[in-house]
Amino acid sequence: MRLFALLAALSLVVAACAQSPSSAPSTTATVSSASVNPARIERVRTALPSGYEVAALSGRPAPVAFWGLGPGWTADPPQCGALADPVGAATTRGWSASGAGGIVYAVVADSAATPEPSLIDECGQWTVTAGHTGGTVAVVSAPAIDGAVTVGLSASTTTTVEGGTETHSRADTFTAYLGSYVAFVTVVGDPGSPNPQLGLQFASDLLVKTVSALRG
Numbered sequence: 001m002r003l004f005a006l007l008a009a010l011s012l013v014v015a016a017c018a019q020s021p022s023s024a025p026s027t028t029a030t031v032s033s034a035s036v037n038p039a040r041i042e043r044v045r046t047a048l049p050s051g052y053e054v055a056a057l058s059g060r061p062a063p064v065a066f067w068g069l070g071p072g073w074t075a076d077p078p079q080c081g082a083l084a085d086p087v088g089a090a091t092t093r094g095w096s097a098s099g100a101g102g103i104v105y106a107v108v109a110d111s112a113a114t115p116e117p118s119l120i121d122e123c124g125q126w127t128v129t130a131g132h133t134g135g136t137v138a139v140v141s142a143p144a145i146d147g148a149v150t151v152g153l154s155a156s157t158t159t160t161v162e163g164g165t166e167t168h169s170r171a172d173t174f175t176a177y178l179g180s181y182v183a184f185v186t187v188v189g190d191p192g193s194p195n196p197q198l199g200l201q202f203a204s205d206l207l208v209k210t211v212s213a214l215r216g
Contacts, residue, residue, distance in 0.1 A: 035215045036181045038093045038108045043213040045095065047206055049198070052099035061092045061107050063173040064128060066186045067155045073130035080123035083151060084137070086175055086182045087111050101198040102189040106210055111182040114149055133159040135169075142174055143204050145211050149177040154200065168192065172200045174207035183210050 045054055059065060064073055064084035075081035087109035094107035125138045135157030142152035152174045159167045168191050175184040185207045189197035 036108075036178055037214060037216060038110075038181070040213045040216060041094055041106055041108050041183075041210060044106050044206065044210045045097070047209050048097050048104065049099060049101060052097045052104070054095055054097045057092070057094050057096055057105070057107070061094060061105075061109070062087060063153070063155075063171075063175070063184060063186050066103075066105050066173075066188060067128070067135065067171045068157050068159060068169055068188075069128055069130035069133050069135075071130070073128055076127045076129070077122065079119060080126040080137070081128075082113070082119065083115060083123060083153060083175075084128060086113050086115075086177070086184065088113075090182075100193075100195040101202075102187050102193075104198065104203075104206070105186040105188075106183075106206065107185075108181055108183040108210075108214055110180065112180050113182055114177040115151060120151065128155070128157070132161065133157055140172070140200065143208050145176055145208060147178070148211060150207070151175045151177075152200075152204065170197075172203040174204050176207055176211050178211065178214070181214070183207070183214060185210055 062085040075084060088111065090109040090111040092107050092109040094105065097104045120139060123139060125136060127134065127136055135155055137153055137155045140152040140154045142150035144150065155171045157169045169188060170191050171186055171188045173184055173186040175182060185203050187198050187203040189199065
């Protein structure tokens with residue numbers, strides 16, 4: 001009798017285990033902001049090529065603004081706009097620098113924003129518009145950083161001025177979501193420049209260096 005009861009109990013346990021859903025891997029990295037010090041972003045200036053002139057940030061410190069789009073800009077689909085302005089009205093710290101290879105921006109902000117994986121899937125390619133400026137944005141491979149969710153964006157914009165003259169621009173932005181902070185790097189290039197442009201890889205590498213500096 002005792003043996004029968006024991007076997008019955010074991011059968012219940014096995015059945016319960018068989019019905020339990022298997023654990024699926026998480027699609028969102030565990031983020032941590034415990035050691036982030038925004039003041040350390042000044043250290044990243046040493047990663048710039050020689051000859052670059054560094055200045056304080058001016059205007060609205062958001063990727064979409066650095067891409068050349070002013071107030072009133074829109075995104076299509078609308079939800080993708082969150083990737084173009086991950087800091088909103090948060091307090092920011094950072095710098096800009098200009099040289100032969102383009103303009104570089106490095107920014108860190110107090111922000112707990114973190115994009116859902118579904119948003120990245122929905123925004124593989126989208127558009128932005130503001131006044132006479134419009135362009136396309138595509139998600140590109142971002143560097144893997146421990147304890148952070150990272151997103152890479154490449155934006156190509158065109159501004160049409162009076163008379164129909166067009167000005168083209170290319171910008172690469174890499175963002176790291178660090179829990180209570182967001183850090184991003186944007187490199188804006190001139191496709192018509194005779195000088196070699198810093199490009200996608202430089203921007204990606206600079207984000208890694210920026211996060212490393214912020215964490216000390």
